[in-house]
Amino acid sequence: xxxxxxxxxxxxxxxxxxxxxxxxxxxxxxxxxxxxxxxxxxxxxxxxxxxxxxxxxxxxxxxxxxxxxxxxxxxxxxxxxxxxx
Amino acid sequence: xxxxxxxxxxxxxxxxxxxxxxxxxxxxxxxxxxxxxxxxxxxxxxxxxxxxxxxxxxxxxxxxxxxxxxxxxxxxxxxxxxxxxxxxxxxxxxxxxxxxxxxxxxxxxxxxxxxxxxxxxxxxxxxxxxxxxxxxxxxxxxxxxxxxxxxxxxxxxxxxxxxxxxxxxxxxxxxxxxxxxxxxxxxxxxxxxxxxxxxxxxxxxxxxxxxxxxxxxxxxxxxxxxxxxxxxxxxxxxxxxxxxxxxxxxxxxxxxxxxxxxxxxxxxxxxxxxxxxxxxxxxxxxxxxxxxxxxxxxxxxxxxxxxxxxxxxxxxxxxxxxxxxxxxxxxxxxxxxxxxxxxxxxxxxxxxxxxxxxxxxxxxxxxxxxxxxxxxxxxxxxxxxxxx
Numbered sequence: 167x168x169x170x171x172x173x174x175x176x177x178x179x180x181x182x183x184x185x186x187x188x189x190x191x192x193x194x195x196x197x198x199x200x201x202x203x204x205x206x207x208x209x210x211x212x213x214x215x216x217x218x219x220x221x222x223x224x225x226x227x228x229x230x231x232x233x234x235x236x237x238x239x240x241x242x243x244x245x246x247x248x249x250x251x
Numbered sequence: 252x253x254x255x256x257x258x259x260x261x262x263x264x265x266x267x268x269x270x271x272x273x274x275x276x277x278x279x280x281x282x283x284x285x286x287x288x289x290x291x292x293x294x295x296x297x298x299x300x301x302x303x304x305x306x307x308x309x310x311x312x313x314x315x316x317x318x319x320x321x322x323x324x325x326x327x328x329x330x331x332x333x334x335x336x337x338x339x340x341x342x343x344x345x346x347x348x349x350x351x352x353x354x355x356x357x358x359x360x361x362x363x364x365x366x367x368x369x370x371x372x373x374x375x376x377x378x379x380x381x382x383x384x385x386x387x388x389x390x391x392x393x394x395x396x397x398x399x400x401x402x403x404x405x406x407x408x409x410x411x412x413x414x415x416x417x418x419x420x421x422x423x424x425x426x427x428x429x430x431x432x433x434x435x436x437x438x439x440x441x442x443x444x445x446x447x448x449x450x451x452x453x454x455x456x457x458x459x460x461x462x463x464x465x466x467x468x469x470x471x472x473x474x475x476x477x478x479x480x481x482x483x484x485x486x487x488x489x490x491x492x493x494x495x496x497x498x499x500x501x502x503x504x505x506x507x508x509x510x511x512x513x514x515x516x517x518x519x520x521x522x523x524x525x526x527x528x529x530x531x532x533x534x535x536x537x538x539x540x541x542x543x544x545x546x547x548x549x550x551x552x553x554x555x556x557x558x559x560x561x562x563x564x565x566x567x568x569x570x571x572x573x574x575x576x577x578x579x580x581x582x583x584x585x586x587x588x589x590x591x592x593x594x595x596x597x598x599x600x601x602x603x604x605x606x607x608x609x610x611x612x613x614x615x616x617x618x619x620x621x622x623x624x625x626x627x628x629x630x631x632x633x634x635x636x637x638x639x
Contacts, residue, residue, distance in 0.1 A: 178500045186323035188316030191295050205318050222503075240295055241498060244523055247266040248467045248499035250320065250353070250392075251259075 178245065180205070180215040181224055185238045185246040192228055195235035252633060253286045253342050255335055255367075257358045258350040259327070261291040261308065262526075266498075267467055268550040269350055269374050272433055274303075279626035281305030288338050290331050290357075309334050321391050324353060331357035339365055346370060346633055349403070352377075352395040359402045368636040371403040373413065375547045378420055380471050382545065397421045404636040407629070409433045409548035410569035416547075429632050432573075433550045434625045437617060439530055440557040449535040453521070459490045460599055463536040463560075465529065465551050466543075468499030473542035473565060475501075476588050478508055478518065480542075483592030485514045488599050493518040494536075496529065533558040538598050544585045546570050553620050556580065556612035561605045563594035579612040 187204050189196045198216070202209045216236055219225040224242035227234050238246070256277055260270040277287045281304060293299065293310040301308050311334050313327045331354060338344065339361075349358035349371045362369035377384065377392040384390050400406050400423045407429050408414050414430050417423045447457055455461050462484070466472045474495060484491050495505070495518065502520065509515045524532070533539065539555035541564035548569035555562040556579065564570040565585035574580035581597060584590035598605050 174500050175503055178503075182320060183318035186316055186318050186320055188313065241523060243264075243294070244266055244498045245500060245502075247260070247264075248469055251266045251269065251351075251467070 174249065177215045177218045178249070180207075180212075181219055181238065181242055182246045182249060184225070184236070185243060189237045190243060192226070192237055195226075195228055195230075195237035197233050197235050201236065252630075253345045254280060254288065254633070255338065255344045255347045255361070256287055256289040256306075256350070257331060257335070257347060257354040257361075258289065258291050259353040260350075261289060261310075262303075263297055264292060264294040267374075268433065268548065271435075271550065272372075272374070273350060274306075275434055275436060275622040276625060276629060277306040278304040279622035280629070282623075283626055283630070285630070286342065288342065288344070290334050290338070292327060292331075309338065321388065325356060328354065328356040332360050335361045336364070346636065348372070348633075349399060350374065352392055352399055355395045355399040355402075359398065362402065368404040369402055370405050370407065370632060370636055371399050372407040372409075373400065373417055373547075374409070375413075375545075376416060376420060379416060379545045379547065380469075382471070403427075405429060405632050407431050407632060410572050412568040412572065413547045429628075431625055431628045431632070432569075432620060433548045433553065434620045434622045435550065435553045435557055435616070436622065437557050439526075440534060440554065440559075442534075444531050444534045446535040449531045453494065453519070453532070455492050455494070459492045460488055460537045461532075461535065462491055462493045462538045462540060462595060463496065463532065463555075464493070464540050464542070465496045465533070465554075466541075468495070468497050468502045468505055470501060471543060471545040472499075473544045473585065474505055475508065476544075476586055477540050477542040477591055478505060478512070479588035480592035480595065481512065481517055482514055483589060484595050484599075485517055487596045491517060491595075491599070494521055494532070495519065496521045496524055496532065498523045530558070533560060536560050538563060538595055540591065540595065541565065541570060542583075542585070542591055543567060543570065549573060552580070553616060557616045559609045559613060561598045561608045562612065563591065563598060565591075575611075575615075578608070579615050580608055 183205050202212050226239050258273045281287045287306045289308045299310050311330045315326045317323050346367050347358050347369045400421045509518045539560045539562050541552045543565050546568040552562050562580040566582040567585045576582040581594040583594040
């Protein structure tokens with residue numbers, strides 16, 4: 167997807183999907199496998215995107231029963247909204 | 252009147268101007284004795300129901316998700332529609348007021364089953380935001396926007412440039428459109444701040460010139476052109492410091508652009524700021540730049556004017572209607588870094604000129620751009636749509 171000549175980075179498009187799925191708070195966080203199913207993306211590709219987004223604080227991680235689970239932060243939500251507002 | 256305001260953005264869910272517009276208008280309508288029921292989306296930490304300054308705010312929980320944005324939009328509209336129906340069971344709503352395409356499906360359905368008139372405010376258009384319709388999503392959004400204007404009894408826009416845009420693009424009959432400018436809460440900017448303390452919090456000294464950008468970091472806002480103007484400003488004013496406030500999908504690109512510049516250390520990205528901090532910084536700045544290439548209104552320019560900060564803005568859309576060049580601000584060519592730099596340098600180099608702009612701008616703001624005036628004009632539109 168591109169807007170106004172600039173390309174929306176893949177990880178932002180991925181962030182948008184995670185937001186639309188509803189993973190926007192800790193109790194709705196998802197594992198890599200769950201995200202992979204929702205987005206029809208390869209788990210390794212999911213991990214690469216998640217790594218970038220966690221680093222920029224648009225995604226947070228919590229660990230439940232030894233599994234890392236991810237959700238979009240409020241800054242991440244604002245980032246997504248900026249695409250369509 | 253019992254008004255149902257429908258918007259996807261309402262504080263604390265703030266991205267652009269829609270949230271602040273809906274808050275300001277709803278609060279002013281409630282103050283005039285109208286019953287305002289505002290339906291919006293949930294946001295982490297915000298209650299599902301609360302009363303804010305007399306406005307009944309319902310935050311809808313979206314119980315279904317889908318990775319596709321358009322499908323997700325339809326899903327949250329379904330939940331909004333259910334909420335509106337529940338409100339109408341207790342209160343007979345007189346009209347629906349929708350804000351932008353994102354709430355079009357819920358608002359249009361509600362209009363039909365409630366038998367209440369639908370009024371819409373078009374804050375911007377997809378064809379304008381994206382400077383063309385290049386993607387399948389853009390075509391879909393454009394279709395939703397047309398549908399909303401088609402189904403609305405009256406369409407409100409904030410500037411004449413938007414009136415021409417929707418007349419031209421959606422073929423909306425001219426007599427169906429009302430132009431009501433945006434407004435701001437002037438009181439927010441009428442307080443004393445300790446400029447030394449505010450500036451030092453962000454690492455800016457009193458001997459430096461603080462130049463602000465506030466807005467979404469997306470191409471239509473023209474931040475890229477302001478960044479490219481930095482070397483020309485720094486050459487003339489080595490004490491200049493640029494601060495970019497806001498979030499958006501272009502941030503990564505803009506940060507890499509700054510990193511590639513020799514004077515990149517003069518620019519700082521601050522991200523999203525809460526309202527109080529935003530006002531403090533605006534009151535402490537030396538120049539506010541609004542370098543948009545597309546701007547249906549430009550509420551941030553009004554905020555700068557109210558805060559007593561000289562505004563340098565692109566001569567486009569609503570900005571050219573708000574600002575009188577050389578009287579209430581400086582208008583520069585859009586997408587033109589040299590012109591933007593010229594505008595900033597002009598203000599920084601001539602304190603007498605700068606304070607003249609500030610005085611004129613403050614006078615204009617207090618006469619025209621108040622929420623009370625906007626609410627009065629909006630009520631007239633409501634009455635007209637109800638056959639009054």
